[in-house]
Amino acid sequence: MKTGIIRYSAGNVYSVAMALERLNVSYxxxxxxxxxxxxDRLIFPGVGEAASAMKDLDSKGLTSMIKQYNRPxxxxxxGxxxxCRETEENNAHGLAIFNPTVKKFQKSVKIPHIGWNTLQNPKSVLFSDISEEICVYFVHSYYAELSxxxxxxxxxGRMFSASLEKDNYYGVQFHPEKSGRVGSKILQNFLEKT
Amino acid sequence: MLKKRIIPCLDIKKGRIVKGVHFINLQDAGDPVELAQAYSEQGADELVFLDITATVEKRKTLVDLVQKVARAINIPFTVGGGISSVEDVGILLDSGADKISINTAAVNNPNLIDALANRFGSQCVVLAVDTKQCNGSDIVFIDGGRTPTKKKTFEWMKEGTERGAGEILLTSMDHDGTKNGFAIELTRKASEIVNVPIIASGGAGKMEHFAHVFTEGKADAALAASVFHYGEIKISELKKYLSKQNIEVRL
Incomplete structure (x- = not known):
């Protein structure tokens, strides 16, 4: 099995690569x-700003590849x-694989949302075989609506999508590569069970 | 619910831990990577590495350390100490650091905050603020607490977050090293004035101090060094204690 990590201007590639190494997965x-x-599988990391990230993906010819990709x-x-369809962050268009719009948190809460938070109603193969409460690390100012x-x-401050799933596409708002043992299990599930 | 975070701070000089560490099961008490792993296993939510090396070879040693840490642990970590350029930050983030903290360089050149936030995003820019009461007002200090500035602490925190800092690491120099508890009033006021998470630092001595800074002090995270290094407080026990006080923590 061959796992690929997509490198572009907004990727925290190194941390994801290290997480895969800890799982003894070649990439x-x-x-x-x-x-x-x-x-056979692709991981699309991302830290940074949406509009410039989209521009960079376009210039590298990666947007059409991502849309056509038919494996996990x-x-x-x-990432x-x-x-998602579009984001309020500099009004960037997304790849529209997932339906939600991405919005900025309202100022009634501290922005960014930084830290460990619990997942509610997890229903995905990504979360299988985790018996404890699923507490994972988030750091973001924008969120995907529920869908x-x-x-x-x-x-x-409000409910938002911590993860999305459609066909062969999986998305997580949190950082599994930085979410301790639970995060590592989520990555392992993606690699072994999807 | 968003959990309150417990953050041990590791002081590093030339790639080694500076303060003594009284941990059992550590083969090399001066090895930051081994200590980082131990803290991570005890349940630390994040780590902060503060590099106090003042030599020209500094950057190379630090980058090397950051890569080793990123390889070894699976929780987020922040790197600070003498960071003064967009280039420095780019290298550290590419090496696996999640956030960087800036202090003196930001005071001397506030535009650095804007530049970093624009280039890398606010989420990885931590503004470290060392503050001390002078003649009744809270003043910002730089150069590791050696040099007073004319900046008023609360105004500076406001300016820093408006410029794009995504988090504030607030150290009360009046409380640091006393083990008499965190600066509750200062932390609470900071938490109410700026709309980014506040990491309280300085004064941790007992488990109750952590409970106070989270409840009355409204801190989002609490940082400490010696109580953890010398094993006076075990992170796993601290978290159980906080949970019993109905404070949301990751167990």
Whole structure:
């Protein structure tokens, strides 16, 4: 099995790569659509700003590759938000794989939402075989609204999608690569059970 | 519910832990990577590495350390100490740090905060503020607490967050090292004035102090060094204690 990590301007590639190494999984890191398209699974990390990230993906020819990819695909944080329809962050268009719009948290809560928070109603193969409460690490100022594709939600001043799922596409707003043992299990589930 | 965070701070000099560490089961008490792993296993929610090396080889050693830490642990960590340019930050984030903290460089050049937030996002920019009461007002200090500035603490925190800092690490120099508890009033006021998470630091001595700073002090996270290093408080026990006080923590 070949796992690919998508490298672009907004990726926290190193942390995701290290998480895979801790799981003894071999991987490639690439920004070449052809190389990535050959992988059995893709991980799409993301930290940063949406509009410039989209521009960079376009310039590398990665947007069409991501849309056509038909094996398990995991977007993390900004990676998940880019898979959504559109985002309020500089009014960027997303890849419209997931239906929700991405919005900014209201100022009634501290922004960014930083820290460990619990997942509610987790229903995805990503969360299988985890008996404890699922508490994972978030750091973000924008959130995806709830939708039919929501596979777990989280509360921070309001309910939002902590994870999304549609066909072969999985998205998580939190950082499994930084979420301790539970996060590691979620990544392992993506690699072994999807 | 968002959990309150417990953050041990590790002081680093030339790639080694500075303060003594009285941990059992550590083969090398001076090895930051081994200590980081131990804290992570005890249930620390995040770690802060503060590099106090003042030599020219500093950056290389620090980058090397950050890569090793990112390889070893699966919780977030912040790196601070002498960071003064967008370039420095880019290298540290690429090496696996989740956040960086800036202090003196931000006071000397506040535009650095804007530059970092625009380039890397507010979520990874922690503004470290060392504060001390002088003639009844709270004043910002720089250079590791050695140099007073003209900046008023609350105004500076406001300015820093408006410029794009995503979190504030607030150290009360009046409380630091006393083990008499965190600066509750200061922390509460900070938490009410700025709309980003506040990490309270300085004064931790007992488990009750953590409970106070989370409830009355309205802190989002609490940072300490010596009580954890010397094993006076075990993180796992601290979290059980806080949970019993109905404070939401990750167990």
């Amino acid at each position: 490639i890191i690439s920004d070449d659509p052809e190389h990535l398209h050959c992988c 695909f995991l977007g993390i944080c900004l 998940m938000q880019i898979l 039919k594709e929501t596979s777990s939600f989280c509360f921070y």
